[in-house]
Amino acid sequence: MNVETGIAKIETRDLDFYYGPTRALKRVNVSCYKNRVTAIIGPSGCGKSTFIRTLNRMNDVIPGTRVEGTILLDGKDVHAPDVDVVELRRRVGMVFQKPNPFPKSIFDNIAYGLRINGMKDKRKLEEVVVRSLRGAALWEEVKDRLDENAFALSGGQQQRLCIARALAVEPEVILFDEPCSAIDPIATAKVEDLIETLEKSYTVVIVTHNMQQAARVSDYTAFMMLGELVEFDVTEKIFTNPVNKLTEEYITGRFG
Amino acid sequence: MRKWASLEESVIRAFFLTCGILAVLVLVGIFATLLSTAVPAFKEIHLSEFLLKKNWDPTSPEKAEYGILSMIVSTLMVTGGALLLAVPIGIGVAAYLSDVAHWRVREIVKPIVEILAGIPSVVVGFLGIVLFGPAIAKIFHIGNGLNAVNGSVLLAIMSLPTIISISEDALNAVPQAYGEASLALGASRWQTLFRVKVPAALSGIIAACMLGMGRAIGETMTVLMATGNARAFPHGFLSSVRTMTANVAIELGEVPYDTTHYYALFAIGLVLFVMTFIVNLVADVILRKYQEREQ
Numbered sequence: 389m390n391v392e393t394g395i396a397k398i399e400t401r402d403l404d405f406y407y408g409p410t411r412a413l414k415r416v417n418v419s420c421y422k423n424r425v426t427a428i429i430g431p432s433g434c435g436k437s438t439f440i441r442t443l444n445r446m447n448d449v450i451p452g453t454r455v456e457g458t459i460l461l462d463g464k465d466v467h468a469p470d471v472d473v474v475e476l477r478r479r480v481g482m483v484f485q486k487p488n489p490f491p492k493s494i495f496d497n498i499a500y501g502l503r504i505n506g507m508k509d510k511r512k513l514e515e516v517v518v519r520s521l522r523g524a525a526l527w528e529e530v531k532d533r534l535d536e537n538a539f540a541l542s543g544g545q546q547q548r549l550c551i552a553r554a555l556a557v558e559p560e561v562i563l564f565d566e567p568c569s570a571i572d573p574i575a576t577a578k579v580e581d582l583i584e585t586l587e588k589s590y591t592v593v594i595v596t597h598n599m600q601q602a603a604r605v606s607d608y609t610a611f612m613m614l615g616e617l618v619e620f621d622v623t624e625k626i627f628t629n630p631v632n633k634l635t636e637e638y639i640t641g642r643f644g
Numbered sequence: 645m646r647k648w649a650s651l652e653e654s655v656i657r658a659f660f661l662t663c664g665i666l667a668v669l670v671l672v673g674i675f676a677t678l679l680s681t682a683v684p685a686f687k688e689i690h691l692s693e694f695l696l697k698k699n700w701d702p703t704s705p706e707k708a709e710y711g712i713l714s715m716i717v718s719t720l721m722v723t724g725g726a727l728l729l730a731v732p733i734g735i736g737v738a739a740y741l742s743d744v745a746h747w748r749v750r751e752i753v754k755p756i757v758e759i760l761a762g763i764p765s766v767v768v769g770f771l772g773i774v775l776f777g778p779a780i781a782k783i784f785h786i787g788n789g790l791n792a793v794n795g796s797v798l799l800a801i802m803s804l805p806t807i808i809s810i811s812e813d814a815l816n817a818v819p820q821a822y823g824e825a826s827l828a829l830g831a832s833r834w835q836t837l838f839r840v841k842v843p844a845a846l847s848g849i850i851a852a853c854m855l856g857m858g859r860a861i862g863e864t865m866t867v868l869m870a871t872g873n874a875r876a877f878p879h880g881f882l883s884s885v886r887t888m889t890a891n892v893a894i895e896l897g898e899v900p901y902d903t904t905h906y907y908a909l910f911a912i913g914l915v916l917f918v919m920t921f922i923v924n925l926v927a928d929v930i931l932r933k934y935q936e937r938e939q
Contacts, residue, residue, distance in 0.1 A: 446828060451747065478830030488821035491844055501829040504839065550825070557829055 394421035397561060397591040398443055404456035405438055412438045414615045425583060425592040427606035429599060435615040436595045440563050444480040445473050481559035485566040487546035489538035494530055497538050497549060501557035516556050524552035525582050544575020551582060562586060564594040580605050599639055603627050611635045682914040685907035698877045702905040710908050714877040718885035721878060722867055725796025726803060726860045731853050734807030742815035743837050761805035765865040772798045772870030784882055790872035792881045798866045803856035810855060814848020815841055847931045854927035858920055864889040888912050
């Protein structure tokens with residue numbers, strides 16, 4: 389596992405995670421490089437979602453869980469006492485498995501992240517909403533219906549809305565937790581294209597069930613099994629010439 | 645074997661059908677009885693006089709008066725006051741239980757709140773007489789604490805369990821995904837609670853408040869014991885008031901059968917029925933509006 393390119397935006401060191409007595413992550417060491425897409429793959433229940441949710445401390449809200457080891461964001465421990473978790477989550481945005489827009493209008497969905505930060509200026513809000521929708525490749529489809537309820541959109545549009553909503557607060561990192569598992573193939577293609585464009589301005593981490601997706605969109609891939617990191621390398625290497633036997637068996641579809 | 649199954653099927657169907665019809669019949673029956681007993685009152689009393697006149701003196705030897713406006717106002721005051729207290733507190737407690745409290749605290753507090761709903765109204769009224777009455781008299785420097793405020797406080801206590809319990813269910817029913825989405829955008833838990841969860845649960849919370857109001861508006865024994873029952877038109881929350889329910893309860897036991905007075909008391913019941921009906925209707929309309937917006 390010798391990957392040395394770029395600057396590590398996020399780095400985990402011997403990351404352990406427990407749900408009560410159950411150990412869900414075992415000494416995971418992964419680096420997510422700046423302006424690169426890192427994919428996390430592995431069979432169901434291998435801890436990939438748990439892993440990505442530790443990066444913005446979303447697991448904090450689940451009672452009875454515990455983290456050990458270190459997660460560094462720009463070299464600073466995200467569990468340090470002086471780190472404000474609210475600020476952390478603003479810097480590390482997240483898009484979830486199922487599209488989860490708020491039961492509000494399209495406009496209000498995107499403006500939400502700005503409004504909670506106290507932005508009231510209507511013109512500024514509009515500007516950011518338009519920019520975010522463009523950034524999420526959704527603008528053309530919704531520009532005439534910003535006041536409509538977000539639930540009126542299709543699943544794929546809702547997911548891109550959620551991406552736009554995450555972009556609006558100008559995060560540095562965007563975490564995608566199986567973003568395409570609940571949407572159709574055409575919508576999936578759109579989201580994948582989008583992820584590739586996001587890489588220019590953001591650090592992206594994506595958990596996916598779909599190996600082709602990982603191969604298509606990512607620069608680096610981490611393969612996990614049973615809470616352990618099996619192999620982490622440049623995506624091309626993982627998919628053409630993996631070092632570990634388990635990785636090879638998984639990517640060739642012998643289990644999973 | 646098959647024959648038995650189909651017989652069983654039809655017996656069960658018949659049973660549930662009967663239950664359903666029975667429920668409707670009881671409701672229709674109550675309304676019909678109320679209506680038929682109330683209507684004769686209006687042979688002698690003009691409807692506008694009944695609703696808009698302030699004086700209620702059906703036993704006057706000179707001229708009997710049948711105006712229930714004072715009682716309507718009293719009922720609205722006591723109920724409104726109760727809601728003013730119970731709604732903010734109720735929603736606050738519900739939010740605390742659903743979002744803030746440790747699950748162990750919730751497991752203890754929620755059943756306690758629900759037990760509170762089962763306290764007999766006489767007991768609550770008793771509290772009003774021995775506890776809140778003197779306290780109110782002391783605080784406001786008045787001679788007698790049996791007044792509208794006292795009734796409001798007690799009715800607030802009585803409607804709180806309903807409001808808390810149903811609001812909390814509504815807040816818990818808000819999909820976790822909303823909360824996660826909000827937190828992931830860098831919202832604090834308070835922002836998440838007030839800007840995402842409460843709005844998403846609003847239809848349930850409104851329903852909770854309306855049910856609480858229904859409980860308060862129809863309550864009899866407590867207000868009868870704690871509000872003083874003066875017939876005069878109330879001139880403030882510190883006046884002693886007589887609500888519609890209390891008046892019916894006080895007078896129905898002594899009224900001669902088949903008199904205008906007797907029928908007028910049922911007419912009060914009918915007005916109360918119409919009032920609660922309107923409250924429910926309004927609640928329903930509001931609920932539907934919100935649900936449309938959410939879909």
